[in-house]
Amino acid sequence: MMYNPYSLEGKTILVTGASSGIGKATAVICANLGAKVIAVGRNEDRLSQTVTLLEGEGHSYFVCDLTSSEQIDNMIRQLPEIQGLVNNAGTSILAPIQFIKEDTFKGLLQIDTVSPIILLQKLLKKKLLKRGASVVFTSSMAAQGDVAPGNSMYVACKGAISSFVQCAALELAPKGIRVNAVCPAMIDTPLAREGVEEEQFAEFKKRYPLGTIGEPDDIGFGIAYLLSNAAKWVTGTNLIIDGGVSINY
């Protein structure tokens, strides 16, 4: 038998935001490592496409708008016990501070901060996450000081997640549930590319000691590690995956 402490065999892992970017890459990696994946997102076409990419049997998907408590409840009623939760769905809105609109900010906070926390809350309440389970949030280097002008709403949302992870880890440690976050720097995803020209992307790359921005897989591998038993003594951490960009902070 092959030695693989990073195996996810025997685990059912729910991944939100699984229809594109980091979530999609994570779903594929988890399946390759032997997990059964439950892919969650809003777009049925793209979700079902993600599922076709998954190796092995027993994968499924749920179309769920995570900003709706009712839709989360409805999904949870149909879920089995899970051993891994990847709270990854999120988005970003750029605006200078003087142009922040309360409704826009509340909407972003709902998607990036409130909904993932409520999903965890409901899974715990229903006892669908038990001893040995691992929860991973997708935070951001934006929560670790790698900020850019115009990104303040996103920074606030992700900063809340990175802090929440520490408290959740402490609170859930006695239950044997680990809670961590990954903090990606710029990753080549549809979200990051929105409204950005190829030449601007080339400029961004120059900031990174490793010479390039990240790929979704670079984050997916980190998430898979935190989900695996190899990370059984790791909780409350914000795992920096950033191509070295924070070295000189």
Next chain:
Amino acid sequence: MEINDFIEKFAEQFDDTDPSEIKADTVFKDLDEWSSLVALSVIAMVDEEYNITIKGDEIRNSDTVEDLFNAVKTKA
């Protein structure tokens, strides 16, 4: 949409540039204070004042304030 009104609102996005420096034929990217944050402010101003969504493309493809005004106007 009226160009003088647009120029005035465009100029409000600068803090250290005298509004009198900004005219229809000003090549705005040559202004010392021009930055990506000012660009973002202009995008947000157009959204707030005119309810029109523009992207970085419209800014990149415009040289003068009037170019940008015309780009915005076509989306009105």
